[in-house]
Amino acid sequence: MIGRKLFLAAMCCLTLVVTAKAQSSKIDDLLNSETAKLVETYKMLHAAPELSGKEEKTSAFVAKELRALGYEVTERIGKYDQPGVIGYGVVGLLKNGAGPTVLVRADMDALPVEEKTGLPYASKVKTKNDAGQEVSVMHACGHDTHIASFLTTAKILALLKSQWKGTLMLVAQPAEETIGGAKAMVNDGLYTRFPKPDYLLGLHAWGSAAGTVGYVPGYFMASADSVDITVRGVGGHGSRPEATKDPVVVAAQIVMALQTIVSREISPLDPAVVTVGSIHGGTKHNIISDEVHLQLTVRSYKAEVRKNLLTAIERIAKGVALTAGIPERLAPIVKFSPSYAPATYNDPALTARMGAVLEKTLGKDKVTKADPVMGSEDFGFFGLDNHQIPGFYFFIGVFSPEQVAESQRTGVPLPSNHSSSFAPPNPEPTLTTGVKAMTSLVLDLMKK
Ligand SMILES: [Zn+2]
Ligand SMILES: [Zn+2]
Structure with a gap:
């Protein structure tokens, strides 16, 4: 009996392996x-970048392509905090019976570079x-690789409909660079007008070797x-500090405090x-000004750390001013931007599952555990507060393995995201790896 059971178990295992291989x-x-068309689409997108909030043509192209593949497409999704800005978000649904809903996200905007x-x-x-x-525009963050691979992924999954079930x-997404597009889509009823997903998947171009992918379990990118x-x-003459309350000195003390x-x-x-990226005040050598403006960026992973940082910034700014004798009616004004980016968090259980699929699909040597970064992105908004919807986000490499090896040998860094030289010199392996990785992840989550 035991022998027969073992035999059946081995057969079962074998069938799974054969199915996965097939x-x-x-x-x-x-x-x-599809590769020739994929590369051609990428080049077309690369040559025609649009700034955040202005993704009119890119979104229309995505919508047209998805519609031609049989997706149920809705355009112009996105309600921004600023009035008058059009939300160019696109949703393409492919319903395929009962099963999980999987959201695959690609961002569309470019940069003033x-x-x-x-x-x-x-x-x-x-x-x-x-x-x-007047500004130049460039896809200097690789969002063109995201869109091109997304459309080919859409096509392959439509052709492989017999192998999965659920709702794709x-x-x-528009306006990732300005951090607002994901929130705008959620605020415009992304999860009420359309199904609320069970899983989220996203990828991003990164300065590692083309053909490889990288990810971090848990916190991957910071909130911003x-x-x-x-x-x-209280301003006055530079020669009479005793008659003033000098905001330049107070601002300097705030910066240090x-x-x-941290x-x-x-x-x-x-x-x-906590970085003070900008400080401006005063007009001339001998005038003590009335005001100084500071601009800060604040990064963290955990929500409670973020809350503590923001509370401390306000407390310190007001406390230092009070100590300097600035009257309460002139206490510093501290404004927190409503459009913040939440941390990017890879759900540990989902990450373990997706990591195994990537290793099986691409080969173990092509999958690396990346280092977490304090850079930010707004993918986390799709997961809602406290990472309610489990998500998995990974990097795809853009440079040739030779370039990466040369950079490691010489210590000269490769161009980073947002640099005027950030683009794959040969886009094909970056794009095909993106498609292969994403398609396999979706098929695993939605398999029959
Ligand atoms: Zn970017
Ligand atoms: Zn980006």
């Missing part, structure tokens, strides 16, 4: 026949920013808050950053 070669076949890659399809686009200044929810502090004083939050108020085991 599925993976099926993806390879479909991907091979003048491209210097020298690639034949480099962007020459110029446009006006919100302040009316493809989300093309922008804080504006207006330090108010803020440094003690070092003295937050556990050394909880990563956190």
Whole structure:
């Protein structure tokens, strides 16, 4: 009996392995026949970048492509805090019977950067920013690789419909760079007008080797808050400090006191950053000004650490001003930007499952555990408060393995995201790896 059971178990195991292998070669076949179009689409998108909140043409293209593949498409999803900004979010649904709902996200926006890659399809686009200044535009964060691989993933999954069940929810998100697009889509009824997903998947281009992917279990990227502090004083003549309350000196003390939050108020085991990125006040050598403006970026992983950082910033700003004798009616004004980015958190159980799929699909040597970063992104909004919906987010490499090895050998860093040289020199392995990885993850979560 035991022998027979073991035999059956072994057969079962064998069938699973054979099915997984067959599925993976099926993806390879479909991907091979799509690769030329995938690369062509990428080059077209790369040459035609659009700034955050202005993704009109990119979103229309995504919608048209998804519709042609049989997805139920809704356009112009997104309600921003700022009035008058159009939400260019797109949702494509493919319903395939009872089963889990899986959200796959790709972001569409580009950056005000003048491209210097020298690639034949480099962007020459110029446009006006919100302040009316002419700026160059470039896909300097690789969102073009996200969209191109997303559309091919959409096609392969539509062709492989017999192998999965449930609802596939493809989300093309605007305004990731300005941190607002994901929130705008959720605020516009993403989970009431459409099904609420059981799982979230997202990827991002990164300066590692093309053909590889990387991920971090748990906290992957930090939350980001922008804080504006207006330090108010009593201005006067530079020769008569006794008749004034000098906001420049108070601001200087605030900047130094803020440094003690991370070092003295937050556990050394909880990563956190408080950076004063901008300080402006005064007009001339001999005038003590009325005001100084500070602009801060604040990063952390855990929600309670974020709360403690923000509370401490306000307390310190007001406390230092009070100590300097600034009257209460002129206490510093501390403004927290409503559009913050939550931390990107990879659900541990889902990450273990997805990590195993990636290793099986791409090979163990192509999957690395990346280092967590204090950079931010707004993918976390799709998970709602306290990571209610489990998500998995991973990096795909853009540079050739030779470039990565050379950089390691010489210590000269490769161009980072947002640099005028950040683009895959040969996009094919980056794109095909993105498609293969994402398609396999979806098929695993939705398998029949
Ligand atoms: Zn970016
Ligand atoms: Zn990005």
